[in-house]
Amino acid sequence: MDNADTQLDFATVLASSIHDMKNSLGMVLNALDEVVDAETGECNCTPERVAQLQYEAKRVNDNLIQLLTLYKMERGHYGLNVDEVDVAEFMEESYLKNKPLLDHKGIGIDLDVDGDLLAYFDPYLLDGVVDNVVTNAARYTRDRLRLSARDEDGYLHICVEDNGTGFPEAMLGRGARMQGEGDFAAGRTQLGLHFCAMVAGAHTAGDRAGYIELTNGGELGGGCFSIYLP
Amino acid sequence: MGTDLKGRRVLVVDDFANMRTTLKHMLEAVGIRDIEMAANGREAVGKIERGDFDVVLCDYNLGEGKDGQQVLEEVKHRGLIRHSTIFVMITAENTMNMVMGAMEYRPDDYLTKPFTKDLLRRRLERQVARKADFQTIERAIQNKDLLKAIELCDGRIAEQPKNVNEFLRLKGELCLEVQDYDQAEQVFRQALERRNLPWAMVGLGKIQYQRGDYPAARDTFQAAIAEHKAYMEAHDWLARTLLRMGEGQAAQDVLNEAVAMSPKAVLRQRTLGEVAAGNEDHETAERAYRRTVTLGKESVFRSPSDYAGLAQAQVRNDGSPLEVAKTLNAMRQDFKGDQAATLEAAVAESSVYREMGREDEARKAFEEAVALYETVGGEASTQVALGMAEACLAFGDRERGMAIMEHVVSNHHDDEAVLGKAQGVFDKVGMREEGEKAILASQQEVKQRNNQGVSLVREGRLEEAVALFDEVVGKLPFNTTANLNAAQARLMHMKQNGAEKEALSRARRYLECVRRSDPQNANLHKLWSLYERLAG
Numbered sequence: 001m002d003n004a005d006t007q008l009d010f011a012t013v014l015a016s017s018i019h020d021m022k023n024s025l026g027m028v029l030n031a032l033d034e035v036v037d038a039e040t041g042e043c044n045c046t047p048e049r050v051a052q053l054q055y056e057a058k059r060v061n062d063n064l065i066q067l068l069t070l071y072k073m074e075r076g077h078y079g080l081n082v083d084e085v086d087v088a089e090f091m092e093e094s095y096l097k098n099k100p101l102l103d104h105k106g107i108g109i110d111l112d113v114d115g116d117l118l119a120y121f122d123p124y125l126l127d128g129v130v131d132n133v134v135t136n137a138a139r140y141t142r143d144r145l146r147l148s149a150r151d152e153d154g155y156l157h158i159c160v161e162d163n164g165t166g167f168p169e170a171m172l173g174r175g176a177r178m179q180g181e182g183d184f185a186a187g188r189t190q191l192g193l194h195f196c197a198m199v200a201g202a203h204t205a206g207d208r209a210g211y212i213e214l215t216n217g218g219e220l221g222g223g224c225f226s227i228y229l230p
Numbered sequence: 231m232g233t234d235l236k237g238r239r240v241l242v243v244d245d246f247a248n249m250r251t252t253l254k255h256m257l258e259a260v261g262i263r264d265i266e267m268a269a270n271g272r273e274a275v276g277k278i279e280r281g282d283f284d285v286v287l288c289d290y291n292l293g294e295g296k297d298g299q300q301v302l303e304e305v306k307h308r309g310l311i312r313h314s315t316i317f318v319m320i321t322a323e324n325t326m327n328m329v330m331g332a333m334e335y336r337p338d339d340y341l342t343k344p345f346t347k348d349l350l351r352r353r354l355e356r357q358v359a360r361k362a363d364f365q366t367i368e369r370a371i372q373n374k375d376l377l378k379a380i381e382l383c384d385g386r387i388a389e390q391p392k393n394v395n396e397f398l399r400l401k402g403e404l405c406l407e408v409q410d411y412d413q414a415e416q417v418f419r420q421a422l423e424r425r426n427l428p429w430a431m432v433g434l435g436k437i438q439y440q441r442g443d444y445p446a447a448r449d450t451f452q453a454a455i456a457e458h459k460a461y462m463e464a465h466d467w468l469a470r471t472l473l474r475m476g477e478g479q480a481a482q483d484v485l486n487e488a489v490a491m492s493p494k495a496v497l498r499q500r501t502l503g504e505v506a507a508g509n510e511d512h513e514t515a516e517r518a519y520r521r522t523v524t525l526g527k528e529s530v531f532r533s534p535s536d537y538a539g540l541a542q543a544q545v546r547n548d549g550s551p552l553e554v555a556k557t558l559n560a561m562r563q564d565f566k567g568d569q570a571a572t573l574e575a576a577v578a579e580s581s582v583y584r585e586m587g588r589e590d591e592a593r594k595a596f597e598e599a600v601a602l603y604e605t606v607g608g609e610a611s612t613q614v615a616l617g618m619a620e621a622c623l624a625f626g627d628r629e630r631g632m633a634i635m636e637h638v639v640s641n642h643h644d645d646e647a648v649l650g651k652a653q654g655v656f657d658k659v660g661m662r663e664e665g666e667k668a669i670l671a672s673q674q675e676v677k678q679r680n681n682q683g684v685s686l687v688r689e690g691r692l693e694e695a696v697a698l699f700d701e702v703v704g705k706l707p708f709n710t711t712a713n714l715n716a717a718q719a720r721l722m723h724m725k726q727n728g729a730e731k732e733a734l735s736r737a738r739r740y741l742e743c744v745r746r747s748d749p750q751n752a753n754l755h756k757l758w759s760l761y762e763r764l765a766g
Binding site for chain 2: 080081084092097099118
């Protein structure tokens with residue numbers, strides 16, 4: 001798992017993560033403050049507000065999972081629990097998990113997976129990855145997401161597409177492209193990307209390893225986040 | 231009920247009241263009404279013991295007392311739960327490695343928090359369908375008719391369902407159990423064609439082990455670990471193989487690595503303790519046994535021998551007598567009221583005090599053991615019996631000591647491991663030659679009787695054979711060969727003269743006994759099939 005261009009040490013990861021989580025929790029507390037009017041006791045719970053709360057809470061959860069996993073991987077304590085996975089079922093579950101958030105944001109979602117597809121990966125880890133990608137995509141998409149999976153040259157290709165404005169130029173291509181250190185705003189996505197790249201890379205079969213790839217265009221015309229697993 | 235969730239009976243186990251309520255609401259939203267709750271492990275086991283649940287939703291973390299995995303192990307080990315009951319473990323963060331490192335029992339599924347009710351529903355529906363899929367096979371296994379179970383697996387495999395690998399895996403395990411190594415090998419190789427699946431790699435390794443090709447087994451298990459570091463079974467089998475090859479230290483290293491990844495598996499910690507003690511690494515042994523004792527407090531696998539191992543390691547580490555006494559006292563406390571366990575504790579205590587040179591306390595414990603042996607000695611495990619015999623011989627109670635040894639040897643006259651241990655006891659008390667003679671004599675006697683019976687069977691004198699073997703089993707209730715022969719004679723008699731209730735029940739008892747002591751026995755499974763056919 002040699003990623004020569006990433007010198008992400010755990011302290012940086014931790015700091016960036018905590019910063020992110022504090023932001024999220026701050027927004028949650030704010031939003032909750034506004035939910036009940038202090039003077040009238042009236043409840044201002046709109047779907048938009050609920051969606052925002054859900055989104056920020058999910059971000060915190062994603063962060064925690066990533067932190068723990070990266071910590072263990074760094075220490076070599078993480079043994080992948082590879083299992084035979086029914087990909088259609090797996091993607092459907094991802095969809096079910098994220099549906100409440102997407103519904104509240106008014107985002108439609110398409111699923112396109114071959115019912116017979118079987119693959120071998122750590123479902124717990126990949127669940128975290130897909131969750132992460134979907135949570136992010138939900139932020140940047142206009143009103144639609146597409147989850148797909150297929151067999152491509154002996155790799156399982158999982159793809160999350162949106163119809164937003166797409167990824168910035170600097171992020172496109174294979175692997176987790178780092179945009180510069182010390183930039184906490186970019187740091188948000190950095191940790192997530194790093195996590196996804198590490199999880200993909202940890203999956204090996206013979207001399208092949210998994211990887212992530214960001215492209216623009218695709219079926220929905222926005223960004224495409226691809227995960228390839230051998 | 232089909233694959234419908236309504237009408238199913240569910241037990242929710244979680245130490246947080248609001249989590250229990252949340253789960254209850256989720257279940258109700260899914261259409262389930264029959265819901266019971268438990269706030270901790272002890273309550274859960276109690277309810278499962280008294281009730282009959284279709285689904286158990288159990289959080290891994292249950293605060294003080296048993297954790298979810300320990301609940302699962304207890305209810306499965308004690309047979310309190312049906313095969314068709316779905317056990318779902320709810321985990322937070324990655325407690326996966328905690329749970330997956332367990333050796334014996336695994337939940338049907340895991341759910342990580344947070345999850346939605348739709349996900350819960352989806353998982354439950356999937357498990358219900360899955361249980362239905364395996365129902366006939368599970369029933370055959372429950373009836374001990376393994377050959378039939380294999381047949382059923384073959385049927386499903388031929389249909390090439392999506393989850394064909396699950397059936398292949400089960401078939402492979404079953405073939406291993408009936409010692410059909412050729413077929414097992416075929417199965418595992420077939421699975422490996424598509425992918426280097428960990429269970430198939432380990433399966434091949436197990437075959438090599440059983441065929442006695444230990445170096446090949448070692449290589450196979452090492453390859454499996456290299457590719458699947460978190461697959462605990464590979465580590466356990468590698469350690470076992472290395473021990474067979476006499477590489478005690480290497481085995482210990484493997485186990486050390488395994489417990490680092492999965493620290494809460496009590497059986498593995500115990501094995502580490504035993505291996506370390508065997509390697510004279512008393513520091514590691516002490517640490518491992520200490521952990522075993524702690525983990526054992528809430529585990530169904532606990533045993534006085536863990537305390538004994540700890541005490542022994544403490545003695546050999548030049549520990550303070552006070553510490554050793556504390557350990558022995560804790561052992562007594564922990565197993566108070568359990569007579570068989572107290573016997574074991576007394577025997578262990580006697581041995582430890584003898585090693586410390588405290589003869590008076592050793593004798594006191596010994597006398598207590600003697601008294602207990604009168605009542606529960608008959609059911610004592612071989613290990614305890616040997617310990618008892620050693621104590622008797624050490625304290626000059628020759629008659630009793632030899633009687634116990636003779637009994638143990640006769641009951642296991644062809645079990646090399648047991649005979650080896652028995653000889654070890656004689657060596658320890660300075661009776662090597664005498665011991666060798668006694669063991670041989672007991673063996674001869676049993677062999678003779680068995681051969682007599684076998685001749686009778688060959689001559690077609692089945693009724694006489696039945697009588698003879700019944701007598702032998704009466705005297706040596708744990709002797710595998712005698713039990714097998716007795717069962718076979720009965721079954722053959724019934725084949726000729728028709729099945730009869732009393733005879734069937736006897737035959738079954740004999741087979742059960744063999745299954746308990748030698749579940750891998752090749753003849754056992756053929757006889758079970760025959761029994762099942764006659765029982766109709």
